[in-house]
Amino acid sequence: MPALAARPEADALGAALERLAARFGPRFSASQAVREQHASTLTWVEPQPPDAVVFPETTEEIAEIVSVCSGNGVPVVPFGTGTSFEGHVNAPYGGVSISTARMDAVVAVHAEDLDVVVQPGVTRKRLNENLRDQGLFFPIDPGADASLGGMASTRASGTNAVRYGTMKDNVLGLTAVLPSGEIIRTGGRARKSSAGYDLTRLLVGAEGTLGVITELTLRLQGIPEAIAAGVCPFPTVEAACDATIATIQSGLPVARIELLDEVQIRAVNLYSQLALPEVPTLFLEFHGTEEGVKEQSARFGEIAGELGGGPFDWATRAEDRTRLWAARHDAFWAALALRPGARCVPTDVCVPISRLAECVAETKRDIARSGVVSPIVGHVGDGNFHCQPLFDMSDPAEVATGQAFLGRLVERAIAMGGTCTGEHGVGQAKMKYLEAEHGRGALDAMRAIKRALDPLNIMNPGKIVTP
Structure with a gap:
């Protein structure tokens, strides 16, 4: 059978759905509401719902579902909680979404x-x-x-x-x-x-x-004996990134080191009711013994001071740490509140840590030139940062500006020896960048693996590579 290039034949799809409905009863749904819940909904990637959703409870039940779909040439799309950003859970060719919600033991x-x-x-x-x-x-x-x-x-x-x-x-x-x-x-x-x-x-x-x-x-x-978390403001994103690089290169065993630029700080202040100075800021956390954590925090404070940062305010109380990291984790929702009615298009790149300050600084200049509203956050300890641009999806010119900005962001990272995605994944949205990053030979090797394991191209088709 040739690789899947369109929706399965109606008769084959109908036969597969009929068998699955009979086998799984109330754990099978073809309702529009359930199907729409199992498509990409968090970003501007167009939602593409499956034809049905099944809720298995065991490995063997998943094997049954996949066997039925394979026998009828019907696509299968695995689904976890739907928090991915790049269209991973979309069903561009229809088919069956396999939800793992009931497999939670x-x-x-x-x-x-x-x-x-x-x-x-x-x-x-x-x-x-x-x-x-x-x-x-x-x-x-x-x-x-x-x-x-x-x-x-x-x-x-x-x-x-x-x-x-x-x-x-x-x-x-x-x-x-x-x-x-x-x-x-x-x-x-x-x-x-x-x-x-x-x-x-x-x-x-x-x-x-x-x-x-x-x-x-x-x-x-x-769980570490002692944990200390804190925040440290900097005059510029370059200074914050340079402090990160110095911290890593000095061998300081930091557990978390997160960058929030001044735009993101403004957003978290409003959304999480904090009162941080609206300047580029590092959120940090150290794990270890009580003495070790104190020494690590003090050493970081010295590094920050040498680069114009500080003061480094840190806390060991669990409730203070929880509030701090809750604000960081709510960065996506906080960004949305900066421009009500706009869509947020969170995306990430990763570069060698030696190029981090350069890449973030050039990205900030690109944002300013483009007139885009885009907070920046990043897991900068490993060179990974995220842009969260906000666009009016009803304005074609603004959407085109946004797409061009996102393309330049990826091209900049790859040119610096980095990657189009440090952690969000490829999904549908970043397939077009893989050849530039890996080369045709590597991409052909990925296609060969896909064809060998999935000759019918039923397993989450339209993601990462085309066979």
Whole structure:
């Protein structure tokens, strides 16, 4: 059968939906409201709902769904919580959305080995609530309360990545259903292995284009003895970025280091009722012993002062830290409030940390020249930053200006040795940049893998690469 290039035949689609409706009963829905909830809704990528949504509860049920769809040439779109920004959950060719909402069990906690086995619908906040009494936590924190299956599929990272890495570093193994309906298990609970191809990392970041993740084994960390968080203002974004670079290069073990430019600070002050000076600001967090945290905080204060920043105000009370990071995590909603009625188009790039100050500064100049309202936030400890431009979608000229700005942002990052996306993923919106970043040969290799595992192109088609 040729690669899927259009919606499946009506008879084949109808046969598949009829079988799934009979098999899953109330856990099958073709209602318009449910279908629309399972399309891209957070950004300007046009929503493309599936033809139906199924709510399985086990790996075996997902295998059944995929087998029925494969036998009828019907697309399958995995769905977690729908917090992705690049159109990952859209169904451009129709088909069936597989929601993992009912697969939300913490299967097993192995405290002595610092790992946990979870179903894909477990969210990061719920997992950490489950782990807290055992003195453990899962460190990957993308901001949204995303599902762990979705976080693995998009290779998410977030505010803690500078110390604890990204999802690719914290998924030890997984269970997945391939496009054929076959169930495979990759990796395991051992901390390292030299046995064969690394299929775990092939599926982590594949955005559901190679299979549906149905279970994960994740690396855990012990809750630190002491945690200190704080804020430090700077006169310019260049100074804030230079302080970040100096902090990392000095070997200071910062756990979080986040940049908010003056526009984003204005937004969080209004939305989260803070009273921070409206200048570029770093939010930081240090983990360790009480003495270690004090030393790290003091050393950062010295670095900031040398670059014109400060004062560095820090706190160890949990309620103060929670309020600070809640404001950071609400940055998207705060940005929306800057221009009521506009759509926010959050996007991210990542560059080598030595080019961070240059890239952010040039992006700020581009924003000013374009007349765009766009706060900047960033996980700057690893060179990753986000623009959140706001556009009036009813104004074609403004939309064109916005699209041109976003294109220049990506081209700038790639020219500096960076990537079109540090953590949001490719989805539909960034497919056009992959050849410039990776080259034709690498892109052809990705296509070959896709064709080998998904010859019918039913698994989340229209994302990352075309076969």
